[in-house]
Amino acid sequence: xxxxxxxxxxxxxxxxxxxxxxxxxxxxxxxxxxxxxxxxxxxxxxxxxxxxxxxxxxxxxxxxxxxxxxxxxxxxxxxxxxxxxxxxxxxxxxxxxxxxxxxxxxxxxxxxxxxxxxxxxxxxxxxxxxxxxxxxxxxxxxxxxxxxxxxxxxxxxxxxxxxxxxxxxxxxxxxxxxxxxxxxxxxxxxxxxxxxxxxxxxxxxxxxxxxxxxxxxxxxxxxxxxxxxxxxxxxxxxxxxxxxxxxxxxxxxxxxxxxxxxxxxxxxxxxxxxxxxxxxxxxxxxxxxxxxxxxxxxxxxxxxxxxxxxxxxxxxxxxxxxxxxxxxxxxxxxxxxxxxxxxxxxxxxxxxxxxxxxxxxxxxxxxxxxxxxxxxxxxxxxxxxxxxxxxxxxxxx
Numbered sequence: 001x002x003x004x005x006x007x008x009x010x011x012x013x014x015x016x017x018x019x020x021x022x023x024x025x026x027x028x029x030x031x032x033x034x035x036x037x038x039x040x041x042x043x044x045x046x047x048x049x050x051x052x053x054x055x056x057x058x059x060x061x062x063x064x065x066x067x068x069x070x071x072x073x074x075x076x077x078x079x080x081x082x083x084x085x086x087x088x089x090x091x092x093x094x095x096x097x098x099x100x101x102x103x104x105x106x107x108x109x110x111x112x113x114x115x116x117x118x119x120x121x122x123x124x125x126x127x128x129x130x131x132x133x134x135x136x137x138x139x140x141x142x143x144x145x146x147x148x149x150x151x152x153x154x155x156x157x158x159x160x161x162x163x164x165x166x167x168x169x170x171x172x173x174x175x176x177x178x179x180x181x182x183x184x185x186x187x188x189x190x191x192x193x194x195x196x197x198x199x200x201x202x203x204x205x206x207x208x209x210x211x212x213x214x215x216x217x218x219x220x221x222x223x224x225x226x227x228x229x230x231x232x233x234x235x236x237x238x239x240x241x242x243x244x245x246x247x248x249x250x251x252x253x254x255x256x257x258x259x260x261x262x263x264x265x266x267x268x269x270x271x272x273x274x275x276x277x278x279x280x281x282x283x284x285x286x287x288x289x290x291x292x293x294x295x296x297x298x299x300x301x302x303x304x305x306x307x308x309x310x311x312x313x314x315x316x317x318x319x320x321x322x323x324x325x326x327x328x329x330x331x332x333x334x335x336x337x338x339x340x341x342x343x344x345x346x347x348x349x350x351x352x353x354x355x356x357x358x359x360x361x362x363x364x365x366x367x368x369x370x371x372x373x374x375x376x377x378x379x380x381x382x383x384x385x386x387x388x389x390x391x392x393x394x395x396x397x
Contacts, residue, residue: 001051006043008374009050010342011036017054021047056326056372072367079335079345079362080397082138087394089136090387096132097146100125100160101153104185108153111223112192119186119228126160126182130174133164138334140165141320142387143276144379147284150277152192156185158276162269162314166306169313172261180262183237186230187266190220190238204281214250217242233260241266246300256303264303268294268310271301287318288376316341320386322377325363326370328352330377332386337366342373349389360393 001020013034019027021042027050028034042050103121110117133139140161146154160181167177194212196205205213220238224230240254240263247255249267259267275290285293291311298307315336317323324330329352335345343365351357365371379386 001053003049003051005049006039006047009034009039009042010372011039013056013372015052015054015056017052019050019052019054021050072364075335075337075345075364075366076362079364082136083334083347083390083394083397085136086138086141087391089132089139090142090391092132093136093139093142096125096128097154097157100129100157100185101151104153104156107186108189108192111189111227114223114227116227116229119230122185123178123182125157126178126185129157129160129181130164130178133161134168134174137165138319140318141334141390144320144386147273147276148278148380150279152188155273155277156188158273159184159266159269162272162310163265165313166265166269166310169309170265170306176261179234180237180265183234183262184241184266184269186224186228186234187220187238187241187270188216189223189228190216190218193219193223214242217251233262236260237262237266239263241270243267244301245303248300259303264306268302268306271297272310283378283380286376286378287314287321288316288323291316291318311341312338315344317344317373317376319344322349322379322382322384322386323373324375324377326372326374330354330382330384331363332389334362334390335364337364340366346373347390347393349384349393356392360396362397 004019011034014028018029019034021027027038027042103125107117107119107122140158143158143161146158163181163184164177167180172180194209194216196209196212217239221235224235224238225232228235237260239251240259243249243252243254243259243263244267245256245259245264247253249255254263272290272294275285275293276287278284291314294302294307295311298304315333317333317336319333319336321333322330323333323346325346329348330350331346331348333344334347337343337345346363346365348357348361348363363371365373
């Protein structure tokens with residue numbers, strides 16, 4: 001019998017033959033749906049795998065709604081247009097990243113020397129980020145190459161991109177979003193005041209460095225207020241972005257509603273970006289893994305309303321995720337469905353035999369109850385370039 005990892009089981013799945021816990025004990029009969037309580041029981045018993053000779057046949061959580069045919073066509077058409085538009089905007093994204101890194105680097109370096117400088121180019125960068133994300137939702141699909149070689153300024157730019165997505169999910173106004181992104185682009189300036197900091201450092205910190213690290217929010221707040229002459233509501237995000245919603249963060253253990261809106265957004269996107277980034281001491285993690293880690297930490301670290309909005313906006317498999325489907329084809333997540341985080345739109349990039357399909361295919365899992373995502377994959381390990389595959393597909397769709 002084939003081994004099936006419990007972590008890959010989902011409520012609503014069923015198999016063509018019985019699923020066994022061991023040689024003598026059946027988890028579910030052939031065709032019987034696996035429930036949340038079944039999975040919870042396996043987890044409680046520390047069982048990591050079950051066994052079956054069958055194949056997955058259904059995920060009842062994904063029944064087509066009335067009028068699904070037209071709705072499916074609408075979803076597919078919207079996904080095609082979005083893909084083509086993303087490719088069109090790729091040069092704008094790369095230009096924005098290069099310009100933003102330069103602007104943030106210049107401002108950080110001046111402020112670190114306690115030298116006054118024009119801060120307005122950073123606000124302009126924030127406006128450009130918000131405009132691009134709004135015009136091309138899912139543009140964060142192109143952040144992967146930047147996450148593989150992170151630095152302090154790139155980190156700030158990617159934070160700004162994800163912050164825009166989250167703030168849109170919260171239905172904030174455009175001026176409010178620009179102000180929040182502006183504050184997030186500036187919030188790590190205190191890092192430049194630390195003796196061990198440079199824009200490329202990503203080594204494991206010593207205990208002494210960790211203690212210094214805990215001072216950078218206060219240093220950033222002070223330099224923004226005293227040298228940058230930034231208003232307090234902007235500088236406050238620098239002060240609070242490492243606070244936790246339950247009061248266990250630093251430097252002042254501010255919690256809950258006492259944290260500013262910008263700081264609550266910053267704490268989520270800063271963690272998410274950091275998890276995705278490659279470090280000298282560990283590889284980057286997958287978007288799926290990063291989102292799962294956020295949800296695990298979210299029981300105490302983040303505003304639950306904000307975290308839910310981030311999940312709804314990006315999905316548990318964020319746009320750009322490489323995944324394997326239940327019938328063994330490989331695909332890239334290119335669209336999400338609000339309220340259905342397990343049923344995104346998939347661009348098939350490899351057939352089950354691992355060859356590229358002659359004609360690109362979009363699969364809206366919401367209307368394909370027989371299919372489901374079996375696992376997330378690392379594009380680097382699979383030697384698949386997400387940006388390249390989308391470019392190839394967009395020209396044929």
